[in-house]
Amino acid sequence: LAQAFRMAQLELVRARSSSLVLSWTLAPDLPAEGFEVEVRRVTWLVSAGWTRQRVPPEDVHLKVGGVVEVAVGGLEPQTAYEVRVFVAADDPNSEAAVSAVAQFSTLVRAPALPAAPRVLCARHDRLLLQWGGPATQADEVVAYRVRYFDAEPRWPMKHEDRKSTR
Numbered sequence: 001l002a003q004a005f006r007m008a009q010l011e012l013v014r015a016r017s018s019s020l021v022l023s024w025t026l027a028p029d030l031p032a033e034g035f036e037v038e039v040r041r042v043t044w045l046v047s048a049g050w051t052r053q054r055v056p057p058e059d060v061h062l063k064v065g066g067v068v069e070v071a072v073g074g075l076e077p078q079t080a081y082e083v084r085v086f087v088a089a090d091d092p093n094s095e096a097a098v099s100a101v102a103q104f105s106t107l108v109r110a111p112a113l114p115a116a117p118r119v120l121c122a123r124h125d126r127l128l129l130q131w132g133g134p135a136t137q138a139d140e141v142v143a144y145r146v147r148y149f150d151a152e153p154r155w156p157m158k159h160e161d162r163k164s165t166r
Contacts, residue, residue, distance in 0.1 A: 010083060010102040013069055017077040017109040023069045024085065024099060034088045035060055037072050042080040042103060052086075077109040111136050117146075 013021040022037075035055040041048040059071040075081060081104055087097040111134035121128040127148070134141060 010085060010099050012104050015104060015107050017107045018075050019071055019073040020075065020104050020106065021069055021071050022083065022085070023067055026066045026068050026087065035070055036086040036088065037070065038084050038086070039072060039075070039081045042082055047082065075106050077106055080105045108140065111141065
């Protein structure tokens with residue numbers, strides 16, 4: 001029932017190399033029990049068969065105004081997919097609402113760096129890093145994401161807790 005959605009068209013929130021995050025607005029009169037997504041690869045000659053996967057609750061995000069976001073994973077990089085969403089109703093005797101079919105593509109997988117970044121300068125509040133670009137696809141890289149964590153413990157060490165008894 002395509003009319004069960006206030007907005008039948010799925011929208012792409014974010015694409016990655018192996019996943020898509022999709023959103024749509026759920027009709028207020030449709031109590032949703034769960035969501036399932038069907039995907040199929042789109043090729044120039046023949047499309048593949050539909051594959052259905054239940055969306056786990058942790059991958060469903062309900063936003064203000066009835067907007068629903070779901071993450072669809074397990075996809076191939078740089079591939080076009082047709083996608084449709086099924087909303088399971090609370091009543092087992094009623095049919096699931098179905099979105100219109102939409103087409104989205106995953107991104108190309110990021111090229112690997114030839115070596116780990118080097119620390120050129122380290123201070124208590126900053127690092128200066130240097131690394132070489134990828135050997136292939138260098139002209140396609142538009143940004144790098146640097147992740148870090150503090151390797152220094154923030155809690156007292158065992159030997160610092162003890163008081164001297166002398």
